[in-house]
Amino acid sequence: MAEWLGLGSDHHAFALDRARVLRLPRWPGGGEALRREARLLAWLTSWLGCAALPEVLHLGTASPLVPEGFSVARRVPGRSGLGVAVTDPVALGGELGRWLADLHALNPHESGLTVDLDPSGHDWRDAALDDLEAAAEVGVLPGADAWAARVRDIPDLRKVMPVPIHGDFAAEHVSLDGQGRLSGVLDWSDAALGDPARDLAGLIHWGDAALLAAARVAYPAAGQSCGAVWERAAWYALCRALGDLAFGLTGGVAGGQEAYLRAGRRALDGLRAWWTNAPMAP
Structure with missing residues (x-):
């Protein structure tokens, strides 16, 4: 059964x-x-x-x-990274950064991938504002006005060079083994030729400063205009965090409602620190 x-x-x-x-x-x-x-x-x-x-x-x-x-x-071995305590964030961050670097460097010939870019950012913005409104209405998003201002401050997306991306790279689609190491990546339905910052957003969204620092060292972003790609990634991570809050409110995943709410809140905490500290590129 x-x-x-x-x-x-x-x-x-x-x-x-x-x-x-x-x-x-x-x-x-x-x-x-x-x-x-x-x-x-x-x-x-x-x-x-x-x-x-x-x-x-x-x-x-x-x-x-x-x-x-x-x-x-x-079935990919291991368990979802959503809600799992990371035992060695530096090691995992390095693995994730290198894995994304390998993916983004692939020649897409014969991949069947199509281009998925939104140079205006309006689709992401509008969806995030809808999610923000849903979360604010039920009281799970303090400081909603400040976050809305961040969402509306769309980074420059007009000169993005598309590369092969997973498209929905986040903890729930990363499988970890018993030692907390990378064992697989799930759900490729959103894969495309797109902005690598969309995948890097998943590293910020994880909400672990040590993991993110190690991933940034491992990921060679210089070829993507390093500061700009991480600026875009932070904005995408904000949109994703608001989506987690809204998705968590629906209870759409068996036993996962609280996990998505916690993930969204943890990502917002990490983003608050990100913008406060204005991290420089490694």
């Missing part, structure tokens, strides 16, 4: 057993997204060997019960 793992923005996830995960799209068009993700994972696996990626074992066709089809993938 399948065990429900949770509800994401795009899929329902079920554990078929300890080794396999079933994913069912939530929205029209989700079946094609699953097939596109399967092709991408096959391509990525040939290039990224430092952490396990989900291996798609089977793609199910559409039927009356599953109109968008489904996928069955090999």
Whole structure:
């Protein structure tokens, strides 16, 4: 019998057993997204060997019960980094920084990735302001006006050079082994050719200063105009943190409501320190 793992923005996830995960799209068009993700994972696996990626074992066709089809993938070892205490943040930060550097340096030829850029930043801004309003209405976001001002202060996104990105890189999609080391990266449905700062935002969002410092040393951002890429990353991290608060309010993940609320608050605490201390590039 399948065990429900949770509800994401795009899929329902079920554990078929300890080794396999079933994913069912939530929205029209989700079946094609699953097939596109399967092709991408096959391509990525040939290039990224430092952490396990989900291996798609089977793609199910559409039927009356599953109109968008489904996928069955090999379960990535370890446990989600969401809400897990990091035992060695320096080591993990270095691993994450190097892993993102390898991903962002890939030649996207034959990847099937398409460009996903928002030079105006308006889509991110508007979604973040909606999330902010939802969180403020129920009292889980003190200082909402100040955060809203930060959201509206969109960094310059007009000259971004797109690279292969995960697109939703955050603790819940990073799998850690029993020693707290990187063991895999999940959920590639938002992968694209996009702004590397979107992935780097996940490092800031983690809310661990030592982890972030180690990742910044490991990630060679100079080729991306170092100060600018981290400025953008902080803004994306703010948008993501507000999204966590709003998502946590829905209780969309089994047992995960509080975990997302804590993650959002922890990210905001880290961002408050980030902007207060105005960190310089390593």
